[in-house]
Amino acid sequence: MEQSTTLDIEALKMTQEQYMLASQSLHLQPPGCGAGGVHPVGLYGWRKRCFYFFLLLLLVIMIVNLALTVWIIKVMNFTVDGMGTLRLNEEGIRLEGISEFLLPLYMKEIRSRGDSPLVLRSEKNVTVNARNSQGQLTGQLTVGLESVEAHCQKLEIHSKEGRLLFSASEEEVSIKTQKLTVTGSEGAVFSHSVETPLILASGASEDLKLESPTRTLTMEAPRGVELSSTRGGLKASGRKDLHFESTEGEILLDASTIRLGSLPLGMYSASKVQASHRQTVFEVCVCPSGKLYLSPAESRSTCQDVSNICLWS
Incomplete structure (x- = not known):
């Protein structure tokens, strides 16, 4: 009898303990969870290892990227004023050293430093174009391997002081220097007329020769033609006829001895x-x-x- 009573008491205690555990589990269960039980939250196993591996890889990439950025800045010499040999200032852009342009360059003015020349180099040719406001080509200068070509309405060459030395247009070519020297062995060949106030020999010991091998040599002037030789003789010869003509004045032969x-x-x-x-x-x-x-x-x-x-x- 006592043994059965003891078993009932122990069963009652076990029932109470189960009821208490069930009540605690009901109170500890988070809201929104179903009746399926408690699920653990977190990264465990191979997921945790992959996560840390990706974090480590991202950190390595960031460090390499930062190192490459610092290296590029160091090599390209990036500064507040520009990069490398390129400097930006109030006057424009300044390039130091050799610069290469792969596409057309549009500039208002290109000049070198005061102590160095400006050199333009190209494997084929160097072409400088000038255009108007409508984009039409008005002038072109091409420096090639075999020739230098200029396409413009008028070509002018000035001295350092601004004095005009040479000009060429479709109508005329003008040379306004004090002295024009031709040093070729064959001299200067003119297909048509030549207008000049004075013709001199290249040196004191050189002879001056005016010759027309196949045609007629004519010298005309509105006020007269003077032929003189200060140190040597003067010779005028022709294969056929030699004419000295004065329309309004006289022909003067002034010498100590005149021989015919x-x-x-x-x-x-x-x-x-x-x-x-x-x-x-x-x-x-x-x-x-x-x-x-x-x-x-x-x-x-x-x-x-x-x-x-x-x-x-």
Whole structure:
């Protein structure tokens, strides 16, 4: 009897303990959870290891990225004023050293430092273009491997002081220097007329030669043409005719001795050869056509309009 009572008491205690545990579990269960029981929250196992691995990899990438950024800044020499050899200032952009441009460069002005020249280099050619406000090409300068070409309405070259030295346009080419020197062995060749106030030899010991091998050499001036040689002789020769003409003035031959060689002898005598041997003095006669000839000098003039020289001239 006592044993059954003891078993009932123990069963009652176990029932009470189960009821208390069930009540505690009901109170500890978070809101919103179903009746399925408590689920643990967190990363466990291989998920936890992968998470820490990705955190470590992200940290390594950030460190490498920061190191590369610092290295690029160091190598490219980034500063507040610019980068590398490029500097930005109030006047514009300044490049130091050699710079390479792969695309067209648009600038208002390009200049070098005061102590160094400006050098433009290219494997093919260097082309400088000028355009108007509408974008149309108005001028072009091309420096190539074999030639230098300029396309413009007028080309001008000025001195350091701003004085015009050379200008070329479609109408004329003008050289306004004090002296133009041609040092070629063949001299200067002109296909058409040349206008100049003075022609001099290149040096004091050099000869000046004006020659037209196949055509006519003509020298004209509104106030006269002067041919002079201060130190040597002056020679004018032609294959056919040599003309000295003055339309309004005179032709002046001013010298201590004037020689006219190979003038023909005009006379009627049949023994012209014998008379020329006996005659030592002659006078210079002029035909109406202007031809000169010699006539034996006597007490009176022997020049005749009907001389055989004048008749055949």
